[in-house]
Amino acid sequence: MRFSKCSEQAVIHLRSHRLALCGDHFTERFRDVVKKAIKSYRQLTKDDKVLVAVSGGKDSLALWDVLLDLGYDAEGLYIDLGIKKESYSDISREKAEAFARNRGAGLIISDIRKEYGMSLHAAARKNPRTLCSVCGIIKRHEMSRVALEGGYDVLATGHNLDDEAGVLLGNLLRWNLELLRRQAPRLEAWHPKLKPKVKPLCLLTERETATYAILRGIDYVYEMECPFSLNSPSIVMKEALNRIEERSPGTKLYFFKKFQRHRNLFASREEEKQKEEGAELVECGICGFPSSSDRCAFCRIMRGKRKN
C-alpha cells in the first residue's frame, strides 16, 4: 500500500517508505532529509563558510542547490582535470559555471593544467598508480588547498546513499577497519591545515538526487559521473546492493544508518592508536600539507611544478 500526501500526480514512488509524492512534496521532503542528516550528524552550522566540491553532476549540484536554499553560506569548487574524453571536463565545467551564474553563487575553478602544467592524464602517465587513484589524490589535495587558502570552515561533497552504502559494502567485504572507522557522514579534520568533510546527501539515493535535480531544472552532466568509472569496483557493489534493495526495499538506508550507530565497533584499540599516533607526520616541503615524507603524494605526482 502506498500513501500519497495530496491529489497531485505523483512523480516518484519511494518503495522503502511506501510513499508516492508529487513534485512539490518530493522537493520538500528532499530538503527535509538533507536537514535531518545535517542535524543528526552535526555536519554544519549556519555560521560555517562551506566549500561544496562540484563535479557538474546531479549529486553535487543538487547538494549546492539545497544548501543555498537552506540559507548556508555555500560556495562551489570545480576542479578541472583536463579530461578530453567525451569533452568531459569542458562540459561538466560549463554546467557548474552555468549553475553558479543562475544562482548568483561564488564558484572557484581549480584548473590543474594552469595551476600545475599538466592534465590528469599527463600526470597519470608518469605514475605507476591507476588513473582513478591519481585522480583521487589530485582532487583531495585541491579541495584541501582551496578550503585552507579560501578560509572555508568545512568541505561538503555530494556523496549519496548509493555511494556510501557501496563503499561500506566494499570495506566490509575486505574488512578494512581503517576505512570503516573513517566512513563518517562528518569526518573531523585530523590536522590543523585540513578541514572537516561532510556528506549531507548520505541519506538520499541516487534516484532521489536525480529526481530532485530534474524537478529543480538543474542542468547537469547526464552521463556517468566520469567516463572512466564504468567498470569500477564501486559500480559492482552498487549493483549488488540494488539487487538486494529490489527484493527488500529500505535495505540500503538501514544498512548505512545502523552502521553509523555501530561505527565505534571499529574504533582503534589502544595498541593501534599508539601505532597511528606514532606514525611520524611531517609537512610536505613543497605544498606544506601533512605527509608521511618530505614530499607528499600529490607533489610527487605533479613534480612540484606549481607555476603561480
Place this chain on the structure above:
Amino acid sequence: MRFSKCSEQAVIHLRSHRLALCGDHFTERFRDVVKKAIKSYRQLTKDDKVLVAVSGGKDSLALWDVLLDLGYDAEGLYIDLGIKKESYSDISREKAEAFARNRGAGLIISDIRKEYGMSLHAAARKNPRTLCSVCGIIKRHEMSRVALEGGYDVLATGHNLDDEAGVLLGNLLRWNLELLRRQAPRLEAWHPKLKPKVKPLCLLTERETATYAILRGIDYVYEMECPFSLNSPSIVMKEALNRIEERSPGTKLYFFKKFQRHRNLFASREEEKQKEEGAELVECGICGFPSSSDRCAFCRIMRGKRKN
C-alpha cells in the same frame, strides 16, 4: 594464468586460487581444506563422537563422506519432516539411507510424523510463524535431542562457504550484532544439555562441494536443498555475492575468513553481557531443553504431543 598439478584433464578451475585440477588432485585438495578448517577453528578431535546432520543434499553427504575418510567416528541424522511436495522428504531420505548403507555407517532417522504425530506442514499450519521458521525450530530441536540422547560430543552441519558468506552479508546489512557474534565455524555449547556445533565445509564453495560429491559418485538430491527455499532472502544474498565474486574472484573466502579473525569486534560489551546473563533461562517442562518459558518454542508448536 592457471596452474595445473599434473597432465590429467582438469575437472575444475578454481579462479580464486588460479588452479586447474584433475579429479584426484581436486578430491585431495578438498579433504585438505576440510582438515584445515577443522584444525584452524578447532572444530573436532579424533576422540569426538560426531553427529552429522544429513539432508540428502550434496553438502551434508559430502561432509559425512570426508569425515569418514578422515577417520572420524561420524554417524548421520536424517530428520524426516514429511514434506510431500515433489516427494522431497521421501527422496532425500532414500539418498541418506543409501549413502549410509554403501558406507556401512550408522544413520539415525527422526521421523517427526511418527515422533510427534504431525508433519512440518501440519505444524506450520497451526502456527503464526513462517514455514521456514517452524522448520528451523524443529530441526534445531531434533538435532539437540538426538545428540544428547545418543551421547554425541559434537554436531556437524554441511554449511558451505556460500551459505556462511550469504548469512554473514545478511547479518551485516541488518547489523544484527547478536547473530554476528554467534556466526562461528565452531559454536560452543551454551547450556549443559546442548552440544557444540561445527561447520567443517565453511571454507569450500557450493561449486566445490557439488564437484566433490559428483567425483565421489555420491547420489544426492540434485534439486534445491528444499523446494520452499527458492525465494528465500539467503538466495538473494548468495546471488549478490556471486556477482561480486565473478568480478573479484576470492572475495567470498576472504570476506568469511577475515570476519572470523575480527569476530571479537562484535563481542558483547559489559552491559550487554549482564543483560544476556540476566535473561532467565528455565528448562522446558515437556522436553527439558533450555527455554525462556516453561514450554519451549518447539513444544509449543508440536503441542507436546510426543507419542513415544
